[in-house]
Amino acid sequence: MSMIKSIFILLLFQLAGESVRALTHTKIPGPVFGMILLAAFYVLRRREPSPALQQSADSLLGWLGLLFVPAGVGIVANLALLRSAWLPIGVALIASTVLTLITTAWIMHRFGRRASIPEEAA
Amino acid sequence: MIQVPIPHVLSPGIVPLFAIVLTLGAYLLGVEIEKRLRNPLANPVLIAIVIIGVSLRLLHLSYQDYFTGAQFIHFLLGPATVALAIPMVRALEHMRRGFWPMMSALLAGSLIGLISGYAIVRLLGGSQQVALSMAPKSLTTPIAIAVSASIGGIPSLSAVLAILGGILVAVSIDPVLHWLKIAEPSAKGLAAGTAGSGIGASRVIPQHTLSAAFAGVAIGANGILTAVLAPILVPFLKHW
Numbered sequence: 001m002s003m004i005k006s007i008f009i010l011l012l013f014q015l016a017g018e019s020v021r022a023l024t025h026t027k028i029p030g031p032v033f034g035m036i037l038l039a040a041f042y043v044l045r046r047r048e049p050s051p052a053l054q055q056s057a058d059s060l061l062g063w064l065g066l067l068f069v070p071a072g073v074g075i076v077a078n079l080a081l082l083r084s085a086w087l088p089i090g091v092a093l094i095a096s097t098v099l100t101l102i103t104t105a106w107i108m109h110r111f112g113r114r115a116s117i118p119e120e121a122a
Numbered sequence: 123m124i125q126v127p128i129p130h131v132l133s134p135g136i137v138p139l140f141a142i143v144l145t146l147g148a149y150l151l152g153v154e155i156e157k158r159l160r161n162p163l164a165n166p167v168l169i170a171i172v173i174i175g176v177s178l179r180l181l182h183l184s185y186q187d188y189f190t191g192a193q194f195i196h197f198l199l200g201p202a203t204v205a206l207a208i209p210m211v212r213a214l215e216h217m218r219r220g221f222w223p224m225m226s227a228l229l230a231g232s233l234i235g236l237i238s239g240y241a242i243v244r245l246l247g248g249s250q251q252v253a254l255s256m257a258p259k260s261l262t263t264p265i266a267i268a269v270s271a272s273i274g275g276i277p278s279l280s281a282v283l284a285i286l287g288g289i290l291v292a293v294s295i296d297p298v299l300h301w302l303k304i305a306e307p308s309a310k311g312l313a314a315g316t317a318g319s320g321i322g323a324s325r326v327i328p329q330h331t332l333s334a335a336f337a338g339v340a341i342g343a344n345g346i347l348t349a350v351l352a353p354i355l356v357p358f359l360k361h362w
Contacts, residue, residue, distance in 0.1 A: 077185045
């Protein structure tokens, strides 16, 4: 039962997110709105999600990589798009991605270390 | 006309089931290879994509055939994205403590990703349209497609770059951050989500619940920030 309840809650908030998207006509995908709504729901109610929901969320997220595989296979069909300008595309993709990664991680590391300290120690 | 023997084995009725079994099997094999090799390049998502790509070619199955079954796995991306709220709620106190650094890191990462992606393509002689397709590459695929369309890029190219960029982050984040001696789960999660959205985050989420929380925030925030910033910045970028 608890697993069905968890799936119900996640899909319900996804549906709510899709509705917000439809009403506001933004580029933000419905599931991202759903994520914000679900987080806001628990924050405003000052309650922890039930252990069953936490467990379902953690197991679903533990396999997140798998869920990207079908879309990833789609790029194989579209790789020809890269052929036109593979050098600037390849260099820019690698350099810009690694630069973004380093910038974000370094700022958080340099100024936000407190965020990673366990609650009891803070 | 050469008769392809495959349709006799894979009657159309079982193609969807075959696609699901193939996807799960390829991913499990990828996880197993990752465990054995312990090399960041042995990424399960990348391995699964290659195995499935080769299998489809050998079996003369189109991507549309494959997706009749794979769509059921793809569908779970929606609830999984919503589920990112759960680690976020758990990490609320951590986020409150690191709020301003987190916001600064997000804004800086978002701007650097957008501007450097565009600028490097242009510096290396790529066309403006290709550069504009590169600009939203760090975003989660649906937002990358939408932003690309709105600024004059090629949406399908941006989708490919978003997925390749995500794989690149999944493969490189551990060695790069190890080299920089950055080990906190908050910095790791935030960087994975900002630079590589969901696929990048899938690498660090199982490592720590705080990584999952900060990755979730980063995926949403970078998507929203870039969707707002890109249309404002692009006219300046084009000039320069």
